[in-house]
Amino acid sequence: MDFPDIHSFNQIYDCIVIGAGIEGSSTAYRSAKLGYKTMLLEQFCLPHSRGSSHGPSRIIRYAHNELYYAEMMPEIYDAWNRLEEESNTKLFQQTGLLLVGKSGNKKVEERIQVLKAMKTPYEELTPQGLHRHFPDATFGPDSIGCIDKMGGVLRADKCLKCFQDQFVAHGGILHDEEKVLEILPGTLVTVVTNKGKYRAKSVAITAGPWSSKLLNPIGLEPPIKVWRVNVCFFKEKSIGTYSKWPVFFDATDSGFAYGFPSNDYPGYMKMGYHHLWKEIDPDERDYKIQGESQVDIEFLKKYVRRHFPGLEAEPAIVETCMYTCTPTEDIIIDRHPVYSNIVYACGFSGQGFKLAPIVGKMLCEMAYGKPTSYDLTPFTLKSLLARSKSKL
Numbered sequence: 431m432d433f434p435d436i437h438s439f440n441q442i443y444d445c446i447v448i449g450a451g452i453e454g455s456s457t458a459y460r461s462a463k464l465g466y467k468t469m470l471l472e473q474f475c476l477p478h479s480r481g482s483s484h485g486p487s488r489i490i491r492y493a494h495n496e497l498y499y500a501e502m503m504p505e506i507y508d509a510w511n512r513l514e515e516e517s518n519t520k521l522f523q524q525t526g527l528l529l530v531g532k533s534g535n536k537k538v539e540e541r542i543q544v545l546k547a548m549k550t551p552y553e554e555l556t557p558q559g560l561h562r563h564f565p566d567a568t569f570g571p572d573s574i575g576c577i578d579k580m581g582g583v584l585r586a587d588k589c590l591k592c593f594q595d596q597f598v599a600h601g602g603i604l605h606d607e608e609k610v611l612e613i614l615p616g617t618l619v620t621v622v623t624n625k626g627k628y629r630a631k632s633v634a635i636t637a638g639p640w641s642s643k644l645l646n647p648i649g650l651e652p653p654i655k656v657w658r659v660n661v662c663f664f665k666e667k668s669i670g671t672y673s674k675w676p677v678f679f680d681a682t683d684s685g686f687a688y689g690f691p692s693n694d695y696p697g698y699m700k701m702g703y704h705h706l707w708k709e710i711d712p713d714e715r716d717y718k719i720q721g722e723s724q725v726d727i728e729f730l731k732k733y734v735r736r737h738f739p740g741l742e743a744e745p746a747i748v749e750t751c752m753y754t755c756t757p758t759e760d761i762i763i764d765r766h767p768v769y770s771n772i773v774y775a776c777g778f779s780g781q782g783f784k785l786a787p788i789v790g791k792m793l794c795e796m797a798y799g800k801p802t803s804y805d806l807t808p809f810t811l812k813s814l815l816a817r818s819k820s821k822l
Contacts, residue, residue: 443630451483454636455593456790462602473609488783509787527581531681632797639712641776662745663698
């Protein structure tokens, strides 16, 4: 990694990106690839597991609840494919995505309507069709399904490393173990860290769970909360039983259960539970939250007993990450209302990883005063606040 020197404050960067998770690394990569002088700052030693971008896998899909997300997916798939080619690294595995829910479930129906609108390949399944396709699972007699055939797995750790490696290959300056302490707005933005000061024509803030700690002091207060999430790996009773499975979402009464084929760690199936948890401070992620820290684990144990007879019901491995969530679970991509050379993205609500190529592209377009490739309206803080009020 590069380190600051005594001349660093005299240099003027075109853009400083704060936070080297998947969104920041994508943004920095895009900026450097376009020929701009770019610095990427990360508070922890890379690689690390302290934020929201680590781990072996993430889901990619067309099946969203809003069309404006799905409309970005053709370019997103193309972008991941280009990164594979540039880095000579396999990043995407097409497994299909299985949506499951009770007949008439709104969450499933919304996503089916989006798949229809996008004219992307999909297949609807009756309860009998579910059993025929997936005999190793026991869904209820009133459960229906839908397969988004373009769905699959992104190799998360590899994706992150490829963005960072390609960023450096394009001349980018990457500093890890360097925490941002202060952002001083102006025609040139000054970024103060624990190791030095830097100036840039623009700054992109992609700090994940630490977003509020950087945005609040410059007058931005997005309504985001940080959750601690447990991801469980359940051992197969017979190795390989679920290795050919699609990724899946099951719209339960209280939230989404989701899972992956048993390939991250061969012989173990990864599952999580998407639900509203209590807020935590990202700097205190590993402190025990009284009465709350095991709720998702207990839910998943019961879920496995009920629906996956080929798995041991006690998780063999539990890993932890963080979500940064908005009230509507929509993402925020916006610029400072006073200082237009400060742009930011946050509140990805557990769905942002796959979107990173377009988030990075749009942040660069905003930072350099260019029209955005997609309508920003659904993603602005103003729009999010209006939708949040309408839900009350």
